[in-house]
Amino acid sequence: MKKIVLVLFSLQLIVSCNNADNKGAETTEAPTGPGVDSTVTQTEVASTPTTASPSAFDLSSVPVSTADIGDFPFFTAPEGSEYINKVKPKNFDFMVFVTPDSIYEVEGKTFRAYVHPDRKSESEVSGRFLIKSYEDAIAKAGGVKVFEGRLKDERKDRYVTLCTYAGSDGSLDIWNNEIATYVIRRTDGDVNIALDKGRGNTTAIQIVQQKPFEQTIKKVTADKLEKDLAETGKSVLYINFDVDKATLKPDGLETVKVIGEMLQINKSLKVAINGYTDNSGTAARNQQLSEDRALTVKNTVIKSGIDASRLESKGYGQANPIADNGSEEGKAKNRRVELVKR
DSSP states (O other), rough: HHHHHHHHHHHHHHHHHHHHHHHHHOOOOOOTTTTTTOOOOOOOOHHHHOOOOOOGOGGGGSSEEEOOOTTTTTTOTTTEEEOOOOOEEEEEEEEEESSSSSSSEEEEEEEEEEEETTTOOOSOHHHHHHHHHHHHHHHTTOOOEEEEEEEEEHHHHHHHHTTTTTTSSTOOOOTTEEEEEEEOTTOOOEEEEEOOSTTTTOOEEEEEEEOOOOOOOOOOHHHHHHHHHHSSSSEEEEOOBEEESSOOOOHHHHHHHHHHHHHHHHHTEEEEEEEEOOOOOHHHHHHHHHHHHHHHHHHHHHHTOOOOOGGGEETTTTTTOOOOOTTTHHHHSSEEEEEEEE
16 A cells, blocks of 8 residues: 555655646747747747847947948849839938847948849749859858848838838838848948848848948039139029929029029120020920029019010920939939020
8 A cells, every 4th residue: 555655645745846847838939029020939039140130230230341342332233134114222311220129221332123034045043043153152151141031010010111112122011021121231331131032033121331421412502603604604503482383482583593693793794594404294384384483583683673675584394304314313403593694
């Protein structure tokens, strides 16, 4: 009888220990935080970069790269693929950058493009080839992966709010695909990169090299206008009007006043005032708008005391562009007024 009791006691002790061990395993929690799926096991978290805790990414821990990475945008399309739509770098813009714990804007020189198979190539490319090509190139340039995964809930909302360029060339499909972000630390400006990882044999890439904004607008002076007319016979002015109207904005009025000052100084000078638009809207509307704006400038100069016989105005609509209307930057350059020496 004593032997039976001893055996039963031993079995009860073993079961109790096993239950205690199982209970301890159940209460062990996987890391939580932005980018961490609560259904992922602790083993999966340890092997998946996207599940790193918010404190895992520290820019100061990334070594500064001294590799020769060439000229911006640093990376050609991989062999057998191409950047489509003839996209060009922008001297200053922004991209939305994602880290495990934050989503924010990064400003500087930018390049955003879709990468598609080159139809002229004799071989086909795969999505894996595209991604591995870029990741290998980034690693050799001294870059590191910052984030990889899908954006969810508040983080997705944050991205959508910031990404005002969504739908343009190089946009990332955050609704359906995983994305990956990378950084290359440089003494001449960190390089931030984002890739779309779910487009089959295509992808989208965004590159920005950080740099501060530089003001390029210069104050128009009477001396500058007179010098331009003397040397080249014309001066290109960017006079601000209300949108789709011939009404001068306050800063536009200040520029027109300078035209009057120049003509007051050089009393023998006669000029033609030529108006131009970009190609937004219909050609007929643009023609009328350019004529109205040129006439507004002429009448405003006359009010400053300049004889009307010294002035003439004409509109050319969207004709004779001086920049590519395919970009907002180009359109802004085409919306201009030219003073031409008569």
